[in-house]
Amino acid sequence: MNFSQRITSMQQSPIRKLVPFAQEAKKKGKKVYHLNIGQPDIKTPDEFFDAVKGFKEEVLAYSLSQGMPELINSIKQYYEKYDIHFDEDEILVTNGGSEALVFSLIAVCDYQDEVLVPEPFYTNYNGFGNMAGVKVVPITTKAENGFHLPEKAEIEKVITPRTKAILFSNPGNPTGTIYTKEELYMLSEIAKEHNLFIIADEVYREFVYDGLESMSFAKIEDVKDRVIITDSISKRYSACGARIGCIASKNKELMKQILKLCQGRLCVPTIEQIGAANLINVPDSYFKETNEEYEKRRDVVYEALKKMDGVVCEKPHGAFYVIAKLPIDDAEKFVVWMLQEFDIDNETVMMAPAEGFYATKGLGKDEVRISYCLNVNDLERAMYLLDEALKVYPGRK
Numbered sequence: 001m002n003f004s005q006r007i008t009s010m011q012q013s014p015i016r017k018l019v020p021f022a023q024e025a026k027k028k029g030k031k032v033y034h035l036n037i038g039q040p041d042i043k044t045p046d047e048f049f050d051a052v053k054g055f056k057e058e059v060l061a062y063s064l065s066q067g068m069p070e071l072i073n074s075i076k077q078y079y080e081k082y083d084i085h086f087d088e089d090e091i092l093v094t095n096g097g098s099e100a101l102v103f104s105l106i107a108v109c110d111y112q113d114e115v116l117v118p119e120p121f122y123t124n125y126n127g128f129g130n131m132a133g134v135k136v137v138p139i140t141t142k143a144e145n146g147f148h149l150p151e152k153a154e155i156e157k158v159i160t161p162r163t164k165a166i167l168f169s170n171p172g173n174p175t176g177t178i179y180t181k182e183e184l185y186m187l188s189e190i191a192k193e194h195n196l197f198i199i200a201d202e203v204y205r206e207f208v209y210d211g212l213e214s215m216s217f218a219k220i221e222d223v224k225d226r227v228i229i230t231d232s233i234s235k236r237y238s239a240c241g242a243r244i245g246c247i248a249s250k251n252k253e254l255m256k257q258i259l260k261l262c263q264g265r266l267c268v269p270t271i272e273q274i275g276a277a278n279l280i281n282v283p284d285s286y287f288k289e290t291n292e293e294y295e296k297r298r299d300v301v302y303e304a305l306k307k308m309d310g311v312v313c314e315k316p317h318g319a320f321y322v323i324a325k326l327p328i329d330d331a332e333k334f335v336v337w338m339l340q341e342f343d344i345d346n347e348t349v350m351m352a353p354a355e356g357f358y359a360t361k362g363l364g365k366d367e368v369r370i371s372y373c374l375n376v377n378d379l380e381r382a383m384y385l386l387d388e389a390l391k392v393y394p395g396r397k
Contacts, residue, residue: 006133011356013123018036018336018353032348036350048239051274052275060271063269066089067262067267069088072093073277087252092246093244093245093268095268096244097232098128098245100230101124102132103262110164113162114136115199116155118147118172119141119358120323120363120369121136136167137158143325147175148177152189159194159196163194166187167199168201170184170200170215173319174319185220188222192222197227198227202214203234203236207318209317227249227250229247231248235320239276242272244276301379304383307387323368327397328397331353331366337394342389347381349382351369352368354368
């Protein structure tokens with residue numbers, strides 16, 4: 001029997017595929033500092049758990065396919081804080097941001113159509129593209145330019161008759177780049193001139209540092225019918241396990257079409273929706289404190305990387321990741337070596353090889369994505385271990 005080409009061509013997650021090596025290291029008694037995954041350790045707001053505890057129904061029933069009215073209204077209020085206005089029928093609740101992205105691709109692309117994505121990109125974009133039968137076409141960005149976009153003419157070179165959308169993460173994962181208003185307006189012009197949708201992944205909206213601002217595509221009036229916002233509570237409220245996301249768009253006809261997909265999977269879990277609906281009552285101080293904490297963590301990692309011999313990286317201004325180019329032969333080999341062969345006082349580090357964050361073959365082979373979701377003390381220790389490992393790694397260049 002044969003498996004589908006769709007599944008066999010789908011890459012394993014570079015974030016998670018090396019987990020068995022980490023598990024084996026832990027079985028041997030090693031402590032592993034996980035810099036490979038964006039799992040926040042910030043406390044999930046009490047408002048979420050309080051609402052769940054208050055659930056007293058005798059039957060845990062299906063919710064509406066589009067989402068509970070209470071949660072849709074809560075999401076609507078959240079956007080209004082940013083002067084972004086959606087009607088109730090312009091918001092659909094999804095199983096995390098992942099389902100929002102898959103549904104968006106299915107809704108605007110046919111099989112073998114193409115979407116443009118700045119690389120390096122969130123590696124699951126490739127997987128989501130496979131699920132939808134869509135080809136991810138990279139717009140290559142470079143560290144020396146802070147991973148900002150190339151000129152308009154360069155982007156237009158990769159547009160073909162099969163191009164249907166631009167998929168765009170802002171703030172960027174895995175680069176931490178905050179794109180300028182000029183860059184967003186440039187992409188908007190391209191979308192209008194080439195009749196493309198914009199799928200705007202804005203799950204890191206709050207994570208912006210150094211006094212910068214991140215503008216939403218929803219603020220650009222003349223492309224509002226082309227913009228599809230995909231969002232999630234996972235990182236914003238440190239509630240990754242709740243799996244609550246949403247799609248928001250002013251294109252009402254598009255939302256009617258995506259609702260068919262929501263109906264096909266019946267509904268999003270009721271209990272999690274109840275908890276998420278109450279997050280609108282989280283005070284703004286939560287975001288201020290969280291933002292300040294992540295900025296401290298960013299500084300610890302970036303300052304340490306800058307001092308390491310042969311390491312090249314640009315300062316990230318958003319999200320909680322950094323891409324670092326290491327003086328090594330192969331990042332995946334290095335990560336496995338650190339888990340299997342290296343430790344100091346029985347401690348080691350796990351990172352995500354960055355090659356899987358690129359669509360262009362050969363790029364990212366000597367790069368890693370580092371997530372700075374751990375506390376400051378753990379990050380300081382992890383950076384020390386990384387520095388020492390680079391000094392003795394057999395494949396150092």
